[in-house]
Amino acid sequence: MTVPVFGQIDPPQRLLMGPGPVNVHPRVLRAMSADMLGQFDPEMTTYMNETMQLYREVFMTRNRWTFLIDGTARAGIEAALVSLLQPGMTVLIVRAGRFGLLLSEIAERIGADIRTIDLEWGEVASLDTIEAAFREHKPRVFACIHGDTSTTTAQPLEGLGDLCRKYDVLSYVDATATLGGMPVDVDGCGLDIVTAGLQKCMGGPPGSSPVTISDRAAEHIFSRRHVEKGIRGADAEDGYGTRISSNYFDLAMVMDYWSERRLNHHTEATTMLYGARECGRIMLEEGLKNRFNRHRAAGAAMTAGLRALGLEVYGHDAYRMTNVTGVWIPGGVNGEAVRRRMREDFEIEIGTAFGPLAGRIWRIGAMGYNAMKHKVLLTLGALESVLAAEGYATPRGAGVDAALVVWNQVLPEALKD
């Protein structure tokens, strides 16, 4: 066999203004270059405990069970659903975009009894709609997406916890695209399980999924605990419930691993743990309020800039995610040609779309380390030039000017209140 040995890793220095992954904060990459520790060395378990504490703050919760799942954001979703649901159990899912569909895809494979609130892509479910569906379907679990990047829309979460408790429903929320950028107020909203990723507003790389679990959800999951034979001690405590259908995603075992019991499960992805810990540290140093305002400024400036270029922004202003903005591709413009020029001439990436929105909108992100004034301005300036080159006349300079006004004047004024 021939032996190809390719050159060393050397990616172009590209500005990633798509729906994620985005550029990683350099401090996170530096933290990830530290060498390994033994899995149960005291320094390692200390880092694990510190990460739990940092993510309690990030998730705005006191939940004891706040830790990492070793996989991408999608791994977190599956771990939550497979640990909550069992075959035949009724789950109510809001489907208003690609990731709502993903929730039901995963629940189908588990064999759950799936009921849905089906909305047009980009719409949100009101509390009244959800309550009516609770009455009709009597679900054990409710699941929805907080910010669905496929539609750039954020489902409001306020009041969900009270409603779920009234009907004895456990809630699951995917906050992959919002954690670290918009408030994910787990205790304030009374959410039971929330999972996320690092590669959006947290400013980290994909590959680790933070999760937080309420005590009542943990109790439900522990009722399904079955300790592995190979590590079974005299103190093995099995639950009475149906065994969880995945080993890797069995949150009862993962919690045993992250607890003082330290029952061996997987080998913790040390480098990703270092990265997740640094993402959390950076967020807490910045302060949650400052961070949410920075994302809000970036989203407002981007939206104003796009409109000043004569483009139509997708979706409802009232439910817009702050960190990723959808914009209709103007008639006669080839969306992919624009994306290619953005990348080849300016080394800036903007996003395409999925499903019914494929080829119809671009998705432009400004999140994590990229939710910064200069990055928004550079993107708008480049887009203006590329649109002109593709034959779409824009008022030259208007996008950047409008964004600057919003960032420097309009938003600071609004935030005073």
Add this chain to the structure above:
Amino acid sequence: MTVPVFGQIDPPQRLLMGPGPVNVHPRVLRAMSADMLGQFDPEMTTYMNETMQLYREVFMTRNRWTFLIDGTARAGIEAALVSLLQPGMTVLIVRAGRFGLLLSEIAERIGADIRTIDLEWGEVASLDTIEAAFREHKPRVFACIHGDTSTTTAQPLEGLGDLCRKYDVLSYVDATATLGGMPVDVDGCGLDIVTAGLQKCMGGPPGSSPVTISDRAAEHIFSRRHVEKGIRGADAEDGYGTRISSNYFDLAMVMDYWSERRLNHHTEATTMLYGARECGRIMLEEGLKNRFNRHRAAGAAMTAGLRALGLEVYGHDAYRMTNVTGVWIPGGVNGEAVRRRMREDFEIEIGTAFGPLAGRIWRIGAMGYNAMKHKVLLTLGALESVLAAEGYATPRGAGVDAALVVWNQVLPEALKD
């Protein structure tokens, strides 16, 4: 809430001579500090394709389907089993250590019809034993562990492929602990699916699982393909088989993502991909034969050194893994006290054990970047000192001397043949 912001990542510079994770090659950590790319940017897909090609060499195969699963080694195991097996399908599993038990644990959760070859921990199954079990149980799938770190024993794989084809069985082998250290000759042995990790002999961090899949196994898996609704195009091709019960571990979808179709599934863990690619590059630069010999030297020197200290090495010489060595804890010695002194006085980690071997053997690794002469010698020297401090009399200096002789003289002579 109070906001704890802990100090920056700063692990001690510890020599990790346990069963893994071990110290990562510094080049791998440097490669992992590169910034992100967009998921479908041409440079990213090029890195993905290069990684596939590198791991074909690492796995000694021409399998088209050779790629990474985003999770720890255990994620690779579950992805393989859940994509091969369905409820009621018969699987034959060799259980001779902790990880054989893990295979049946995962298969149980899938609902497979499980038949086992149960051996004492540390024994191996002969081809005759396996063939007799094929005749008796008529399995569709055969699964075993190549190197089980819980017993430091390697199951021979030669002849398995021919046997499996004779009985129309698909084989799965977990090579987490051997890939990069001992030959995992996928095509030579005719194996169908092999998965691994980076954190042992590959010299990388945990969190990515290389996998290779034969064409006939891929055909079986594609017969179970169901494309997700949210990304479904007009060309969606669903298979006729039973749907795979996991979304994240659905290898049909993961293959679609790694193929020219690039159907979006998870968001590839970019940093782990960079690391995996660098591990592969380093291995190919060293050369497979040199690398296997280096591990063989490390294992032989460690074994000789331990014996010269008067310790009894665990297991059979004929089936010993080259990269991790089990050694009986001598009577009257507190195994955990020794491990603590090793760590606290010498910053060297050696491993404890699981199940029936817990508290009875230590497991000492020398793999990947740590399969080096000086690291073996430093470990033996430290162990001698620690054993003396714990009241166990050893012939002082004998371990290091014996290991040096093996490394410098005995083994080079043997390798001439």
